[in-house]
Amino acid sequence: MINEIRSVLENGKQVIIFQNRRGYSPYQECETCGYVFTCKNCDVSLTYHLITNELKCHYCGYCINNENKCTKCNSNSLIKKGLGTQQVVEELRNLFPKFKTERMDQDSTKNKNSFFKLINEFEDQKFQILVGTQMLGKGLDFKNVALVGVVNADNLIYFPDFRSQEKCFQLIQQVAGRAGRSKTRGKVIVQTYNPNHNVMIKIKNNDFKGLFNDQLNERHTFNYPPYTRIIKITL
Numbered sequence: 001m002i003n004e005i006r007s008v009l010e011n012g013k014q015v016i017i018f019q020n021r022r023g024y025s026p027y028q029e030c031e032t033c034g035y036v037f038t039c040k041n042c043d044v045s046l047t048y049h050l051i052t053n054e055l056k057c058h059y060c061g062y063c064i065n066n067e068n069k070c071t072k073c074n075s076n077s078l079i080k081k082g083l084g085t086q087q088v089v090e091e092l093r094n095l096f097p098k099f100k101t102e103r104m105d106q107d108s109t110k111n112k113n114s115f116f117k118l119i120n121e122f123e124d125q126k127f128q129i130l131v132g133t134q135m136l137g138k139g140l141d142f143k144n145v146a147l148v149g150v151v152n153a154d155n156l157i158y159f160p161d162f163r164s165q166e167k168c169f170q171l172i173q174q175v176a177g178r179a180g181r182s183k184t185r186g187k188v189i190v191q192t193y194n195p196n197h198n199v200m201i202k203i204k205n206n207d208f209k210g211l212f213n214d215q216l217n218e219r220h221t222f223n224y225p226p227y228t229r230i231i232k233i234t235l
Contacts, residue, residue, distance in 0.1 A: 001149050001189050002095060009099050009128055013146035013184075017088060017131045018175045020156060022105040023047035024087045025080035028055060028066075032075035037067065049107070050086045088151060089131050096129065104132035137174030141181055148179040150190040157192075157199055162224050165199045169211050172203050 027045035039057035046055035109115040156168035180186020202211040
């Protein structure tokens with residue numbers, strides 16, 4: 001992917017990198033005792049944000065300053081795990097210092113003006129690499145984009161939701177459509193540890209009907225919608 005990005009940039013074209021996790025790292029863990037910083041309201045892991053040096057909950061908005069010590073065992077051995085959009089931007093800026101990289105996610109586009117400003121600047125080729133979440137797949141039309149890269153697509157496949165494979169297919173198909181919008185053919189690279197996974201093969205072959213039939217059979221077997229209705233009660 002790095003080689004392809006370099007080749008595209010050197011030919012005067014632009015690149016979109018898709019990573020469906022905002023923040024810098026999805027969670028922070030203590031190497032000594034294994035403690036993971038979690039939200040006091042939702043009990044989900046807190047995402048580390050580099051720019052504000054905070055740990056945030058992406059569900060309820062709970063936020064604390066980044067801790068230098070483990071709150072459980074008082075160890076200094078804290079590590080940040082996983083990739084968020086902020087970290088991807090940082091890596092790309094280190095790898096390609098001659099080219100400008102910007103980020104599009106909920107944190108960087110908190111108001112309409114910033115969202116449209118980012119789109120217009122990318123369209124006007126004021127920067128060459130755009131890193132973002134699923135906001136990138138919403139019908140945006142950039143004529144100079146020659147490459148779309150999907151970082152760690154396995155996170156989408158193995159998300160704990162019975163619709164995860166369907167959502168993975170849909171998101172990657174949508175974001176893939178951002179490349180090659182002009183006469184020049186575009187390229188899409190999907191990063192995965194499981195290239196032979198059924199969903200990855202269906203994405204590669206653009207096999208919507210095949211995925212549709214597989215998902216229907218699976219839902220029928222395990223009694224999921226659309227063959228049943230699910231009621232969700234949240235306390």
